[in-house]
Amino acid sequence: MFEAVAAYPDGDSTVSRQARTAADYGYDGLVVRTRDADFDATAISDRYGIEVVGGIEVDAADPESAAGAVGNYRPECSVLLVRGGTNALNRYAVETDRIDVLTRPMAGDGDFNHVLARAAKTHRVHVEFDFGPVLRASGGPRVQALQGLRKLRELVEQYDAPFVVSVTADAHRQLRAPRELRAVGKQIGFTPDQITAGLEAWGAIVARNRERADERFIEPGVRRGRDEP
Amino acid sequence: MKHLPKHIRPRWRYLAVEIEAAPDAAIDRGAFQRALWYAAGNLLGDAGSADADLTVFGFEYADGVGEAIVRTRREETAAARAALACIDSVDDQPIGLVVRGISGTVRACEESYLRDRSPDLTEESVAFADDQRPAIRRDDVAELSLPEASVAATELDFH
Numbered sequence: 154m155f156e157a158v159a160a161y162p163d164g165d166s167t168v169s170r171q172a173r174t175a176a177d178y179g180y181d182g183l184v185v186r187t188r189d190a191d192f193d194a195t196a197i198s199d200r201y202g203i204e205v206v207g208g209i210e211v212d213a214a215d216p217e218s219a220a221g222a223v224g225n226y227r228p229e230c231s232v233l234l235v236r237g238g239t240n241a242l243n244r245y246a247v248e249t250d251r252i253d254v255l256t257r258p259m260a261g262d263g264d265f266n267h268v269l270a271r272a273a274k275t276h277r278v279h280v281e282f283d284f285g286p287v288l289r290a291s292g293g294p295r296v297q298a299l300q301g302l303r304k305l306r307e308l309v310e311q312y313d314a315p316f317v318v319s320v321t322a323d324a325h326r327q328l329r330a331p332r333e334l335r336a337v338g339k340q341i342g343f344t345p346d347q348i349t350a351g352l353e354a355w356g357a358i359v360a361r362n363r364e365r366a367d368e369r370f371i372e373p374g375v376r377r378g379r380d381e382p
Numbered sequence: 383m384k385h386l387p388k389h390i391r392p393r394w395r396y397l398a399v400e401i402e403a404a405p406d407a408a409i410d411r412g413a414f415q416r417a418l419w420y421a422a423g424n425l426l427g428d429a430g431s432a433d434a435d436l437t438v439f440g441f442e443y444a445d446g447v448g449e450a451i452v453r454t455r456r457e458e459t460a461a462a463r464a465a466l467a468c469i470d471s472v473d474d475q476p477i478g479l480v481v482r483g484i485s486g487t488v489r490a491c492e493e494s495y496l497r498d499r500s501p502d503l504t505e506e507s508v509a510f511a512d513d514q515r516p517a518i519r520r521d522d523v524a525e526l527s528l529p530e531a532s533v534a535a536t537e538l539d540f541h
Contacts, residue, residue, distance in 0.1 A: 166535070174402075326477060327476070333463055340426065
């Protein structure tokens with residue numbers, strides 16, 4: 154199971170501190186959302202026994218600038234995330250094959266519908282269930298976040314769209330163990346299997362992108378054969 | 383009042399909780415209990431919160447690390463775990479926490495899941511991001527004071 158976190162300088166904990174806590178809580182891997190984070194993945198995995206993968210979360214105001222960032226950053230990261238939060242950005246993200254994850258689709262003015270859910274499935278863009286506000290907000294914003302999660306869950310179930318689960322932590326103290334997330338998920342209508350699948354999906358994205366970066370890979374379903382020169 | 387006969391007493395479960403906060407954060411039992419009730423009330427509602435009947439039994443905390451034993455009804459351990467996960471801060475001080483295990487008695491809970499206290503803190507200056515910074519250190523982790531904010535790091539970041 155993987156978790157995806159923001160780290161120093163965007164968060165209050167460095168990548169290695171986040172990795173130490175995540176390993177302690179039973180995660181197998183960590184996706185780093187912060188582009189400027191400085192870390193040595195091998196040293197961290199030797200020390201704490203957890204796989205650390207570099208990702209980039211594109212936070213753009215509109216689809217045009219997001220498209221520029223996606224083109225620039227796709228080659229340099231293993232996992233490319235685009236932060237949603239407006240209808241235009243959500244739509245752009247789920248219709249772009251090169252994007253792995255649409256994060257926080259229901260935040261702010263963002264909304265989701267059956268068209269976007271179908272597109273996410275077609276383009277294999279994972280939709281993120283953001284548990285951050287459930288764990289850390291209270292009152293009205295939390296109620297809205299729960300409403301958003303419920304709507305998103307119903308659409309994702311109906312159209313079988315790929316999804317990931319994260320607590321969008323930007324400090325190691327915000328991380329929670331998978332078992333705790335399953336318990337919280339159960340209270341707000343998710344099945345424990347959905348939470349597990351959502352956490353494991355990060356690992357599947359990393360594996361898929363590794364395979365694509367392999368030099369034997371030509372296109373999905375086509376690989377250079379054993380006997381090719 | 384006379385205590386209940388054994389066969390109709392509630393069955394309890396005890397959750398071993400490990401707490402982690404900033405080294406200078408002060409947290410006491412009362413504050414943790416309040417945060418727990420608040421989290422349970424918000425997540426489970428009044429009815430669910432009454433069913434779970436969450437009580438902080440043992441509480442030990444000093445210098446940013448602590449352990450608590452939380453009692454709940456036997457049938458409500460999942461709800462208790464969910465409520466615990468929703469405590470993000472105590473008295474506005476962010477805390478991390480994890481349930482290490484669940485037992486049927488306080489003693490088994492302490493013996494099986496709670497470890498001894500971590501070694502003491504040391505204050506020193508470390509090299510981080512091309513500068514020397516004051517840090518409070520325990521084992522391989524440290525809390526660094528930067529001009530804007532404090533940053534949690536491990537010794538892998540010092541160079």
